[in-house]
Amino acid sequence: MVRVEGHWRNRSWVAAHYRHPMRPGADQTVLVLPPAWSVCIDLSAHGGPFPAEPVDGRPRATAARTPAARRAVRRQDGAVPKLIENASRVTAAGTPPKTIDEYVGRVNSGDDAVSVAHMRSPSGWAEPGQTPEFDEYTLVLRGALRVEYDGGELTVAAGQAVHTAPGEWVRYSSPGPEGAEYVAVCLPAFEIGAAHRDDEAGS
Known part of the structure; x- marks a missing residue:
């Protein structure tokens, strides 16, 4: 100016x-x-x-x-804070069943750029491996989350976070006695068709 x-x-x-x-x-x-x-x-x-x-x-x-x-x-521009009062319960993969409460994403808020979900998985839970098309950032709040990947695995404890990149094969589980409670952020927003799980045809 x-x-x-x-x-x-x-x-x-x-x-x-x-x-x-x-x-x-x-x-x-x-x-x-x-x-x-x-x-x-x-x-x-x-x-x-x-x-x-x-x-x-x-x-x-x-x-x-x-x-x-x-x-x-x-x-x-009409940009003011928007309160998200409730989450939507989303069907989870793996056994025994875990809970997924989506606050931001395609299901609850209609956002396709990012999704934020609060997850609770019991002890012994494991889901099929996947090769997603999105970035996923996971912050563990309680217990521990095991993340397997090509060439190794790591354990993410409470207070720690992990990032998995698009095109990278990963498999999540919570084998510890406390299970795991964590928040997952996906960019762009999680979509089942973009996860490419191992148990899906053509994965």
Whole structure:
């Protein structure tokens, strides 16, 4: 943003030139004169766009980056916190049965970019191996989760987390006496067809 100040007929004026971050070429200059009126000029019609660097040696204006300004933009866009009151119980794979409560995802919130699920697996639970198309981040809250992969296995204890990458074969289980309680985050959101479990045809 370029800010230029001056005086005309004993009145102060401010000209601010800015470049729209999402619309290249939509550069504008706003001329503000007291008491409170302004003129907006589309620079693309006057030989623009123009350099976004200051032309008068002054530092860039930072008012638009203040927390208050950012909050105002978010309010204009309708972006406010959204309460997710309940989870949806999702069918789980493996035996003995575990519980999956999805808070964010395709089932409960309609989100396909990310899923967040709270899981509880009993002692002795194991599910088929899978080669998913998504990243999965798992945070263990209680007990321990065993993660088998090509070439080895690891145990994720309470307070630890594990990341498995797309295209990597993995198999989860909770053989310990406490079972496991954990939160799984998938990017993009979990979808049964994208898990490619070993017991599925064509996996």
